[in-house]
Amino acid sequence: MTMRDKEELKREIIKAYHFRHATKQFDPDKKIPEEDFQFILEIAHLSPSSFGLEPWRFLVIQNEKVRERIKNTSWGATGKLPEASHFVVLLARTKQDTKYDSPYLRDHLQNVKKLPKDHMEKYLQRIEEFQKSDFNLLDDERLLYEWASRQTYIALGNMMTAAAQIGIDSCPIEGFDIEKMNNLLQEEGLLNDGNFSISVMVAFGYRVIEPNPKIRRPFEDVIKWIK
């Protein structure tokens, strides 16, 4: 890549970060082309996660009835549903699938990551230590879910940025009661057998009005160099 190409690319990326804003109102008449939404989903799929465990699932909610139920349950989704072109619920795997001795973990390492047997046992041991004493994730029922949930936010950020880079708007949504949303998703048969819990949601589509310019704390206030 030449110097000029790189500078151009950086300008484009920064422009996308300015373009992206939490879109409050979506145009009901504008739909994201299928290939563009597929691109956003690929970005989610390629996102990194701690130990590469991919402790998530992405539900693309296009069903009108389910959308209506979410709209009536999540205060943060007001103005985004039903108008948003696409709506994604990010699920985090629960303790049942993320504890070091869970069948999901073993299956993932063995059949997805295809680790050789001895390597896998060492990897599992490392995860066990990490969960038990590095991050103390076994101290409380919720902590493993919270850990998985944090991984989903990486995918969330990546999806929103990638969308912005191709001119698609988004709004992240955690304005909801977790228990109520889980009940709804459970009733719709979307949480398997307690393997998943809601983490966060995100609406995609196209803005109706232009947003205000970005407001952020001063750069020097949030970025500190330790030399």
Ligand SMILES: Cc1cc2nc3c(=O)[nH]c(=O)nc-3n(C[C@H](O)[C@H](O)[C@H](O)COP(=O)(O)O)c2cc1C
């Ligand atoms: C994890 C997360 C959850 C959010 N939840 C909501 C929400 O439920 N409803 C909403 O309208 N905005 C929501 N927001 C949008 C934020 O208020 C917004 O990103 C922030 O004010 C910065 O503005 P900007 O994104 O336009 O730059 C959420 C943002 C994040 C990162």
